[in-house]
Each structure stands twice: as C-alpha cells, then as structure tokens.
Amino acid sequence: MIFQSTEHYIASPELALAVNAAVTLEKPLLIKGEPGTGKTRLAEELAASLGTELINWQIKSTSKAQQGLYEYDAVSRLRDGQLGSERVGDINNYIKPGKLWTAFTAAKRPVLLIDEIDKADIEFPNDLLHELDRMSFDVYETGQRITAIQRPIVVITSNNERELPDAFLRRCFFHYIRFPDKDTLTQIVLAHYPTLQADLLTAALELFFDLRAVDALKKKPSTSELLDWLKLLVAEQISPAVLRDKQHQGGLMPLYGALLKNEQDLALLEKLAFMARRAGR
Incomplete structure (x- = not known):
C-alpha cells in the first residue's frame, strides 16, 4: 500500500x-x-x-x-x-x-x-x-x-x-x-476551493500568517479555521482590497470570529490595531 x-x-x-x-x-x-x-x-x-x-x-x-x-x-x-x-x-x-x-x-x-x-x-x-x-x-x-x-x-x-x-x-x-508553510497551505486551500480568486487567497494568507505570528495569542488559528474564514469571505464578497486595507491601516480583519476564538485574543488584536493606527498618524 x-x-x-x-x-x-x-x-x-x-x-x-x-x-x-x-x-x-x-x-x-x-x-x-x-x-x-x-x-x-x-x-x-x-x-x-x-x-x-x-x-x-x-x-x-x-x-x-x-x-x-x-x-x-x-x-x-x-x-x-x-x-x-x-x-x-x-x-x-x-x-x-x-x-x-x-x-x-x-x-x-x-x-x-x-x-x-x-x-x-x-x-x-x-x-x-x-x-x-x-x-x-x-x-x-x-x-x-x-x-x-x-x-x-x-x-x-x-x-x-x-x-x-x-x-x-x-x-x-x-x-x-507541523503547521504547513505558505506553499503547502495554498495547495490545501485550492484542494477545497479550486475556483478561489488568486488575489483573494494571497491577501487572506498574508493576513492569516501575520495573525499566527503574534506570539502572545492564546490560540493561533488553524488550517480548518482558515478554510472557514475563506468560505465566509467568498460568501460575503469581501474583496482583496478590503483585506489589504485592514492589514495596512491597523484594523481587525473582516469576519474575525472565524479565526479568533476567545476574548483575550480579541482584546490583544484590538490593542495592537489601536497602537498601529496611532503610529500611522
């Protein structure tokens, strides 16, 4: 076998x-x-x-x-x-x-x-x-x-x-x-959503890996949660531009409830977003 x-x-x-x-x-x-x-x-x-x-x-x-x-x-x-x-x-x-x-x-x-x-x-x-x-x-x-x-x-x-x-x-x-790298995760996503827009996938993965890179997160989002989030992004017709704006302007990602699963992590991300907005002024 x-x-x-x-x-x-x-x-x-x-x-x-x-x-x-x-x-x-x-x-x-x-x-x-x-x-x-x-x-x-x-x-x-x-x-x-x-x-x-x-x-x-x-x-x-x-x-x-x-x-x-x-x-x-x-x-x-x-x-x-x-x-x-x-x-x-x-x-x-x-x-x-x-x-x-x-x-x-x-x-x-x-x-x-x-x-x-x-x-x-x-x-x-x-x-x-x-x-x-x-x-x-x-x-x-x-x-x-x-x-x-x-x-x-x-x-x-x-x-x-x-x-x-x-x-x-x-x-x-x-x-x-081990948690998959970006290339492997791309293959996993496309195995589930073969028609997913390339720009949306690229923007979503950048946000996703940025989120996982936050050391203080109590629970890092998983592959299955990424797939759920992508499904929601497509259903709500969230554009890649919206994701990039959130990433660069220090805002929380759309539909973050698919990725963040406790109030401590949400409070941490809100604090980091606030600090990023202040730094950008």
Whole structure:
C-alpha cells in the first residue's frame, strides 16, 4: 500500500512516509499536531483511498478502554430476569461489541481511528496495550476469545493535552504534523476551493500568517479555521482590497470570529490595531 495526497487532502511527503511505514510495520500510527491540522481527516482519507470502512472511536474524558472491547449490560439482564423475559437465557443478548471488536471482525481490513486519545485518563492507553499488541481479547462473561481476522490499520490522534505513557509510545509509529508553510497551505486551500480568486487567497494568507505570528495569542488559528474564514469571505464578497486595507491601516480583519476564538485574543488584536493606527498618524 502506498498512501499519497488525495483530491481533497494534501499530505506532506513526511506524513505520507509515516503512514506507509506504520502500515508496513503493522504498528499503530500516532499522529500529533495542533487542533485543526487534519489529523482526523487523515484517517478518513486513508480509509477512502483504500476503499475500506473507517471505524471511528471518539475518545471522551469518561472513556474507558473496556468500552472499546465490549460492554456487558448487567442491569438490563437483571430487569429482564425479573420480568421473566426469554432473552435472559442467552447472555450474548446483553453484550454490546465495541469499536475494537468491530475492527477485529471486519471482513475487509478497516481503518480504526482512536481519536483524541489524550482526552482520556492516563491509564487509558496502558489498558489498550495488550489488545493492540496481540490483536485479541477475551469476553469473560461467555469465555469467548475475539481474535482479529486481519490486523486493522490503527490511527491514533492526540492534541498533546497530556503526555502518553512510554510503554504505549514504544508500540506506535509517531509523526507530528507541523503547521504547513505558505506553499503547502495554498495547495490545501485550492484542494477545497479550486475556483478561489488568486488575489483573494494571497491577501487572506498574508493576513492569516501575520495573525499566527503574534506570539502572545492564546490560540493561533488553524488550517480548518482558515478554510472557514475563506468560505465566509467568498460568501460575503469581501474583496482583496478590503483585506489589504485592514492589514495596512491597523484594523481587525473582516469576519474575525472565524479565526479568533476567545476574548483575550480579541482584546490583544484590538490593542495592537489601536497602537498601529496611532503610529500611522
């Protein structure tokens, strides 16, 4: 398998190499990077390019590793027993397969996305070590062993909100998605908006990179937020001239709410804009 950029996803040579290396080694691919740099989209495009199923396990702060294997609904079984239901006789009626179970038993090799693993508690990655290593687990209530028909392609994303255990990291192939440079970002934008006016794109990218260069920003705007902003600029028919005027006259960019996501950053930009206007007098 050779993964490369797709029609709607621009992968750097380093990222494509990481994907192919992880598949060759049959190790989980651990992807880190700023929010909005396309980590989740990578798994979606990888599955689409292979013509296979994407199994998405979205991790939350309350997620437990056991949920990825299966869940046993003892409460429902107790209730059905009290009601005299015939379902009680078969314990399988109360076992719900998790995402790993689904991936292990898929007829065609799927892509299993474990999305934002760093949201869970610190024990979550360690609790998955055995299953990801051996590609099997036991269902204790039935004595059944679930073994992978074929090893799924595992993509794990992290926003770096917390450190992952060393034992877990050793079992992964790691890649950090660096924020794209101007040329790469231009390719990404054109993959989404191929008819975008060149002058508008140039002016927008200048403003966007100027904004990201402000060191004191609490949250720098991401690629996905740039795409949202460009969509709004086109919808509102904002001209390149307007963007350049805002940039040179020390004003906030139009529709800044697509790029700035907290009041501290907005206050900082307003202060910088005020200082730039005073300096220009």
